[in-house]
Amino acid sequence: MNEPININEASFEKAVLQSPLPVLVDFWAPWCGPCKMIAPLLDEIAQENGERFRIAKVNIDDDPALMQRYGVRAVPTLLFFSGGELKDQIVGGAPKQAILEKLSNLSASTTSA
Amino acid sequence: MTDQSKNVSAPDLAKRPPRSPRVRLGGYVLLPRMIDKGRADVAGQIGEYHYNCPLDQRFIEFVGIDPAALREQLAAGKGDGEILAWVNETAQHKRAPWEIEQWSEYMQRRGPDSDAETLQHFAEMVGAASQTREDIKTWADLLDLDDHVTFGGRP
Numbered sequence: 001m002n003e004p005i006n007i008n009e010a011s012f013e014k015a016v017l018q019s020p021l022p023v024l025v026d027f028w029a030p031w032c033g034p035c036k037m038i039a040p041l042l043d044e045i046a047q048e049n050g051e052r053f054r055i056a057k058v059n060i061d062d063d064p065a066l067m068q069r070y071g072v073r074a075v076p077t078l079l080f081f082s083g084g085e086l087k088d089q090i091v092g093g094a095p096k097q098a099i100l101e102k103l104s105n106l107s108a109s110t111t112s113a
Numbered sequence: 114m115t116d117q118s119k120n121v122s123a124p125d126l127a128k129r130p131p132r133s134p135r136v137r138l139g140g141y142v143l144l145p146r147m148i149d150k151g152r153a154d155v156a157g158q159i160g161e162y163h164y165n166c167p168l169d170q171r172f173i174e175f176v177g178i179d180p181a182a183l184r185e186q187l188a189a190g191k192g193d194g195e196i197l198a199w200v201n202e203t204a205q206h207k208r209a210p211w212e213i214e215q216w217s218e219y220m221q222r223r224g225p226d227s228d229a230e231t232l233q234h235f236a237e238m239v240g241a242a243s244q245t246r247e248d249i250k251t252w253a254d255l256l257d258l259d260d261h262v263t264f265g266g267r268p
Contacts, residue, residue, distance in 0.1 A: 029212075031175055033219045036226075061206060073211050 002050025004042055008063045015056055017084040022106035023054045024099070027070075027077045029061055034093040035076045041096045045103070053103050082106040122190070123156035124149050130260035131162060134253045135221055139197040140213040142220050142253075143172045148196055151187040161263075168252060175216055177205025224251045243268030 004026070007015045016023045026042055028035035046055040060067045060075060070079060070086070080088040080102050088102050124131060131149030138144045147169045153159040165173070165180040173180050178200060186199050201207075208216075225235035239249045242262045249255055262268050 029216075031171070031216050031219055033222070064206075073209075074215065 002046045004046045004055040004057050007056045007058060009065050012058075012066060015054070016081050019054050019081070019084075021052065021054045022103060023056055023081040024103060025079045025081065026055070026057045027060055027067055027072045027075055027079070028057060029059065029075045032075045038076050038093050041099065044096065045099060049100075049103070052107060078102075080106055123152035123158060125156075125158040125160075126150065126153040126162045127158055127160035128264075130264060133260070134168065134256050137217060138193055139201065140210065140217060141172060141176075141200075142217040143168060144197075144200070145193065146256075147172060147183075148187065148193060151184050155184065155188045168256075171220060175206065176200060176208065178203050221253055222251055223253075 005015060007025070016025055024042070024045075026035075026038070028039070042055050042057075045053070058066050060072065070077075074091050076091075076093065078090040078094070078099065079086055080090075087106055090099065090102065126149070131153070132145040134143050134146050136142070136145040138148070147164070150159060150162050150164045150166075150169070153162065154164040164184065169180065173183075182203070183196070183200070186196055191199065225232050235252075235255065238255055238259065239246070242255075242258045243249070246258065246268055249258055258268060
């Protein structure tokens with residue numbers, strides 16, 4: 001079963017920037033209500049689409065450096081990476097379909113490149 | 114009166130409640146209430162309240178400070194502004210303004226959202242304070258109601 005992976009500054013390069021798959025990175029915090037609401041959606045997306053996408057999570061309390069590096073100013077913030085580059089983002093909560101559409105767009109751009 | 118308590122201008126929480134959990138200091142909800150309880154604890158007049166209760170610990174964890182060290186600062190007689198400066202200087206997590214705002218909003222709106230025991234505890238506390246109020250949804254709602262009723266208010 002595919003699940004979101006917890007990453008930090010040390011593992012970010014390999015898990016995200018060098019990933020052969022498009023990656024959604026969820027910047028979250030334990031004290032964030034919307035983060036708790038979106039977490040089950042990300043679990044579902046990872047389970048249903050693990051062969052196509054990678055879902056990664058950064059706890060900003062544990063890793064503020066990554067938050068600052070990408071200018072995160074609210075949680076949750078979802079960053080979408082493909083080919084080692086930041087391609088898109090969602091700030092705040094979002095429905096599952098909106099997240100899937102952005103991931104699908106990443107796949108399409110990767111395939112056509 | 115202890116030597117420690119001579120420095121402290123403390124509320125007597127056997128006679129009146131601490132500040133509401135919604136009141137903010139430096140943007141942080143919960144902190145003024147915790148300060149009141151800490152000062153009252155130092156002065157030996159905390160009544161039925163508890164310093165470093167589970168809600169206080171939410172603040173402690175968010176900023177990353179030692180509650181015993183905070184109590185020492187209160188025992189030294191520092192005012193709210195001095196305590197805030199100490200918190201910001203000592204905090205393990207140096208929070209950006211947006212983090213403080215988002216955390217405070219979340220804590221202010223947070224209701225019983227964990228296990229069945231917690232849900233039952235919340236319901237029992239509401240029932241003990243009022244049999245008719247239907248608008249008590251958050252921990253802040255409950256504490257405000259409980260403070261009001263405890264000191265003679267009608268629910």
